[in-house]
Amino acid sequence: MARAVSRNTKIGWTIAAWFVALLIFFPILYTIITSLKTEQEAISGFNLIPSFSLSSYETVQSQNNYWRPFTNSVVISVGSTVLALIVAIPAAWAMAFSPTKRTKDILMWMLSTKMMPAVAVLVPIYLIFLKTGLMDTRIGLVIILMLMNLPIVVWMLYTYFREIPGEILEAARMDGASLRDEILYVLTPMAIPGIASTLLLNIILAWNEAFWTIQLTTTNAAPLSAFIASFSSPQGLFWAKLSAASTMAIAPILILGWFSQKQLVRGLTFGAVK
């Protein structure tokens, strides 16, 4: 921005933006604060200064070891996203650079597969998982979540790839570049921001998935969504413990999101920017 902005205007905008940001962030902040309270404090009215008691975290950890579901969440969300990218990159590439009349229809059809309500197909999938031995395995969840997110991944990648100007490819071809070189040296560098933000977005979506990950696991593959389900609505009110468990479940993805925020913003265009 070349224009000079008066200091007062800047301060005004700053106050407005911080106000809105804190308002939006407040529920999360309050959860973190509540997790540091004792159970008594947690239900005795509005209070932003907790006693910084870590006892809720200790109780949560002693009831249900955090690290096993955490490891499962990481493996499942990263695994399913990487697998989805491996399948989706060629498909999106082909759709973007050799489009046919039906490409648009195929894309729409892919998106429409996401509209099937998961609860309606649970029993068929459950039976398939039992028969194939995928029940309560991380492989099984990786496959399911990969299929869940594949349409979005293909679609996101397609929109990025389409923005890569065709002339560059033709120029490369004129110079005698092979298809392999084309992909490796021309397309990949240009596509990396798009791929990176697709990766991030889908890790977030997979991490937050809380239907299949609970219904298709028992102990070995149960991720953090099941960890949360073991603390939500017990008999009695344990909001500090619930807050501690919630904080533990969202902290890793929150931290990842914070660090990758710039990348996420840059890549999340869905082809919406020309």
Next chain:
Amino acid sequence: MATRQTAGLARLMRAPAIILLLIWMIIPLGMTLYYSFLNYNLLNPGMTSWAGWFNYQYFYTDPAFWESIWNTLVLVLGVLAITVCGGIGIAILIDKPIFGQGIVRILVISPFFVMPPVAALIWKNMIMHPSYGVFADIAKFFGMQPVDWFAQFPLFSIIMIVAWQWLPFATLILLTALQSLDGEQMEAAEMDGAGPVSRFIYLTLPHMARAITVVILIQTIFLLGIYAEILVTTNGGPGYASTNLTFLIYRAARLNFDIGGAAAGGIIAVVLANIVAIFLMRAVGKNLD
């Protein structure tokens, strides 16, 4: 020659994704379609028999059916309205030169990283609870009677929670679009004496049209399937005030364990969702070309 080769190669590259999704669609969808014609209750597995169209008829005549479709529409449109309008506002706000821009952005996008059931639990217990929630504390501070959100405004409460979760997504995409706006064009318009409002209407908004379309499309897909937030907060009530189509299917599948009925509901939902999708594509699809 080269193009034919490329076309063949392209087909080969498309194939895995399409085949996988075809399998993913055909097996569950096929099985669901099959089950939707059976009298099949999980709790009475011995009594399975052919049902014809009965499950469809039964689902369609459910006293909650029409209300649930209406609620689904209100939920989707309500969340879209809040997230798109709010998203534009916040995107403009955090695009301004401000102190601590990075932190502000991070705070704004964080709700997106919260698992839906966790978000619902936080809002229900700590924010909107009529006795212990923050809203109730604020109301009491001003000497007012706390509002019992989930009883008096059940659908609105759920819209608020879901909108909170999706606001960051809309903001992010709209912010990206906003950042690509041509600054010189803006300045030229300003020189010509266009006020901030007309600049917004004639320059910013048209520029963001594509981004808004994307937000609407992607969010609609996810919003049609909302049920976890309802389950945690209102259980579809009071009455059917917050029952949407997915929750109705959930009720058939997981409370009644009526696999046939839930399958029929699922098929109806898919058909309706595709009608919405086609309608949506007609209405806004040209923005995507």
Next chain:
Amino acid sequence: MSLKRMICATTALTICAAAAQAQETTITIATVNNGDMIRMQSMTDAFTEAHPDIALEWVTLEENILRERVTTDIATQGGQYDVLTIGTYEVPIWAKQQWLVPLEDMGDDYDVDDLLPAVRDALSVDGTLYAAPFYGESAMVMYRTDLAEAAGVTIPDSPTWTDIKAAAEAMTDKDNEVYGICLRGKPGWGENMAFLTAMANSYGARWFDMDWNPQFESEEWKAALTDYLDLMTNYGPPGASSNGFNENLSLFQQGKCGMWIDATVAASFVTDPENSTVADQVGFAQFPNKEGVDNHGNWLWAWSLAIPASSQKQDAAKDFIAWATSKGYTELVAEKDGWRAAPPGTRTSLYENADYQAEAPFAEMTLTSMQAANTQKSSVQDIPYTGGQFVAIPEFQGIGTAVGQQFSAALAGQSSAEDALAAAQSNVTREMTRAGYIK
């Protein structure tokens, strides 16, 4: 194996260490996240010491998710679990489907005759026990003795609904956020409908006549629902239509309720000085009845441990159940956390124990309530079903929730009692016709 080792290395789980030993049976236990079950988890060292060849894996889930998860698995013969935590609602239904292993020969010192007869009946089909009770509950009135005294009312040991209404009126002091009565209002077959079904029982109502026709348009149901709405609108807390057990518990603990009629297990929470501000001022009375109706609701629930027929490790599972529901376990808990924490409502011997009686002021009324509960015939009228605060048919989860939604809408002021009952009637008729009960 390398993956497993990696997890072990990163987590240092004791389970992993145990799993490394050869020739071990690992049983998977699905349980609900209530306090008594969490305590059971922390006590298992004692079990594994006595049974070094059995390792335990826990799946702890919130009640509704647990029920969904476990039902899917047992109905598809999935075999994912070896021990299930289920209630008195599931046991008779699942046992009839032959999904559960009969629990015979639980060992010499198990003393199956010590189990409370009402609970044992509720967990048996044709005289065979299919699940062992871990803790049991009926329902009763819990009230604030100090508020009752200040308001000049006495609540008899066996009150009528008229007594309750008078007491609620006298104790209500809305300016100071004291509400005469707190009752469940959140929709759900195990939430408001558990209470309302028991209340309707005590009014002489029934869910179905002998031909399975729903009876919501009967005078008894009308009277029960009208009185419920009347009590709650006039003397209840704000937002009652979203209050379940938990919400009412914390309202009572914070001194905002004059009376609370709910499950007897709540008594140990409201008298717990650590979490309750009114621990010393709680009195107990039997579940109310309507004048002239000899019925105190017949509320009976027991969280119980059962073995699915699809389990491959039934012997080890039985060893565990015999341990967790034994007298020895109760003593273990008493030793560690005091007698007040002992799992209530399953064994007669607990209520004969002088230490328990001394530490648990609610012991007597709990026992009275549990003994009064008759789940085989819960209404004074003739009924084709069993079950106390529920109807023991597979369809009840669905229809109970649907009816609960109607009643909570009436409580929220969105419809009248008549409309809610009419909607319930047509809803249930529809479901029962479909399920083939109504010919």
